[in-house]
Structure formats: structure tokens, C-alpha cells
Amino acid sequence: MRFLPLTDADRADMLKAVGAKSVDDLFCDVPAQARQSGALPLPKGLSEMEVERKLSAMAAKNMAASDVPCFLGAGAYRHHIPAAIDQLLTRGEFLTAYTPYQPEVSQGTLQYLFEFQTQVALITGMEVANASLYDGATACAEAALMAARVTKRAKVLMSGNVHPHYREVTATQAKFTHLEVEALAPDPFCIEDLMGRVDSQTACVVVQLPGFFGQLSDFSALASACQAEGALLVVAVTEPVALGAIKSPGEMGADIVIGDGASLGVGLNFGGPGLGLMAVKEKYVRQMPGRLIGETVDADGKRGWVLTLSTREQHIRREKATSNICTNSGLCALAFSMHMTFLGEAGFTKLAQLNHARAVQLAERLAQVKGVKLLSKTFFNEFAVQLSKPAAQVVDALAAKRILAGVPVSRLYPTWPEMENLMLIAVTETVTDEDMDALVSGLQEVLS
DSSP states (O other): OOOOSOOHHHHHHHHHHHTOSSGGGGGTTSOGGGSOOSOOSOOOOOOHHHHHHHHHHHHTTSOOTTTSOBOOOTTOOOOOOOHHHHHHHTSHHHHSOOOOOOGGGOHHHHHHHHHHHHHHHHHHTOSEEOSOBSOHHHHHHHHHHHHHHHHTOOEEEEOTTSOHHHHHHHHHHHHTSSOEEEEOOOOTTOOOOSGGGOOTTEEEEEEESSOTTSBOOOOHHHHHHHHHHTOEEEEEESOGGGGGTSOOHHHHTOSEEEEEOTTTTTOOGGGOOOOEEEEEOGGGGGGOOSOOEEEEEOTTSOEEEEEOSGGGSTTSOGGGOSOSOOOOOHHHHHHHHHHHHHHHHHHHHHHHHHHHHHHHHHHHHHTTSTTEEESOSOBSSEEEEEESSOHHHHHHHHHTTTOBOOEEGGGTOTTOGGGTTEEEEEOOTTOOHHHHHHHHHHHHHHHO
């Protein structure tokens, strides 16, 4: 059945009007060798019910994180997302909202973005946050460019504990700018010396909290060292839930905090979309990329919201813009803000404490498994282990037993042989005691 409204007579009338004998005549300017001869090699059409069955069978081949014991992390964390969030996001004013160029008709969008900025500033311990960026990796690159503008320097020192995606995206940006990125080797044992490398040419030092390998660090001394040399400290946060339990980057003296907020409100979604976070000290606000929502009052004295400092961006004066970022992840920012609102301050802290407690519980059990060695005793909800066998093989073997054991570090550092036996394990509030039992027994079997 053809789902087209035109009859043969309709088509004949249109061809006659344009002076063509057939539909093929309309493509006479396309060389014969570039045209498809005959029907495309596609299966015949199916009914809606048949399509549902076929797609369901295909989807069943996937192993969803929600269906099996899941310990995946490495920058993408599975948390329970209240059902109310997805329901509220389907409201038409949220799904169809676009760039709030006209504040008088965009007060709802501007208000939730203002609330989002407030929440990000609070949990990072910073003075001002923007209305979001694309994801954590691009936010990292933007932070490096921002630091270069502030300091009038080009050297970026990148810790070996920064997520490889963040490192790679920043390095890619550097190829097309004046940035000089010095990325230190991956540091699973936390032995790198950053303070000794900061000098008068350094624009910024980029670190991660918690680190890529799970370590927790206090960067207060490093912040002081950066300040003494006129450099900025950039702190990346891939797991925002950690900020409910640990000392905030702002308290440590960070100048710029970036990260990804997708683990709150957004979810895994097969790896995307992301939600870029950025918060800075207020004195650097004019160099901060992305949109900034401000509070004001209207002619009647009523509270309202507007885009502020927008002339620095791509709206106008493009040749003087601070960056090429000229939008934000609005719907994801709304989901994040909803999740934070549902939790509240006490709930956010409790969620962080629960994540840490569950991770400690599993780490203590794994430390007793032959062939498993913990690399750090200070972590939040993710930690690295060294296995007696290649981690990728162990992960595959456990996946065959329907256990998503973790992320082999070699997947993200394929050219580093010393990473072959390292695996990252993340534990969130979604992990049950039965899930832990399955992982422990699975590892005992695979490593024996």
C-alpha cells in the first residue's frame, strides 16, 4: 500500500505541466552511472505489529544496564532517575522551547536555566555558573581556552588523572588554536608531581575530582601554587553526585570547575547526550563561554530573567566572541535541575553518602578475592583494581554470565600495555547486595 496522497492522474497532470513524459525524465541531468537501476535491495513493507516484533527481537540482543548487575562507570554513571522527570519533560513548553532570544516570551525557560546555574554554583562551591555547555569534554577544552584568554598564556598542563576523553578533546582543540597542551601520562598510582611543573608560562593546570582512576585528592596546595605563578586551576568533575560528600573544588581554590551532569536527570542513554557544566570565579565571568542567565525586574518592578552579557557570544560581534559555543543543552539542564530539586540539599547529601558506603562495601569484599588488588583506599563511588588477568578478557567473560563488571582501562588507553590488567568499578545506589554477590562470585570463578 502506498501512503501517498497523489493518484496516477495527479502525477500525469504534474508531468504534463513541466513538460516531462515520465518521472525518470526529471533526473536526465544526473549521469546514468550515478543513478540507481531497478528497485533498492530493501525488504517488503511490514505491518506495525510485525515491525514491533522485529525491533523487539533486535533490542533483546542488547544487555541493558538496568537488567543485569551493572558496575560501569568511567565517566558515565547509572543512578535512579525519578519517573516524574521524564513525565515533566514531555510538557510541550519544555520540549519545544528554543533559544530564549526574546525574554518577554521566554520567562519559563530563562527561570529554569537560572535555577540550574544556581544549583551548579552551589554544589561546585563557585560564584557563578553558565547555562550549560555540550558535554564535559568540550567544557574542558573551553576552560583551557578561557584560561589562556585570562592569563594571556598558552601552556596547558593536564594531569594524568583527567578522563582520556577530556584530554583528547582538549588536544584536538589545541591543534587549531594557540594552545600548547602538556598531558602527563595516566597516573593510576597517584605519583605525578604537578606543583613542580607549574611555571610563569602556565595558563592553567587541569585536574579531575574524583580522578579518572577513582582517587580523591585535596588540590588546595596546588591552587596556591598556581596562584603564585599567575596560573588558573581547572577542576573537572565527571560524577557530580560526589560533590554531595567531598570538599568542593571552590573550597579548594579552583578558578574554573567543569564537568558533565548527565548522571543526574539525564541517564546513560547508550552514552549520550551529555550535559556540560561550567562554574567560575565571578571576576572571570566576562571570559566564560556559553550563555548566562541573569535576574532583573521589569517596568512594574516584578522579578524576571534575561540573557546577560550576550554580546560576547555568537549573537553579534562574532569576530570578538569568547568561543564558538553559542547554545546550551537546555532540556538536559532542565532534567538535571529537576533531579536536584526532587533530591533537595539533604537528599543530595544522603545520595552521595549512600554511593560511597556501597562502594566501600564492595571494595572490602573484592579485596579478599584472589587475583584482585585495590589501587587506592580513598575514593568516592568508583575505584580501580588490578587483576591477575587482562581486564578486557575478564569483562567479556563476566558479560557472558550477564554481569557488567566494569570498564577495562585498556579500552580507553589501548596503546598503554601497563593498563591491560586494570579495571574501573563503579557502585551507585542502584547496586544491590545480590549484584555484589554476583560480581564477587563471578570474579572468583573467572580469575581462578
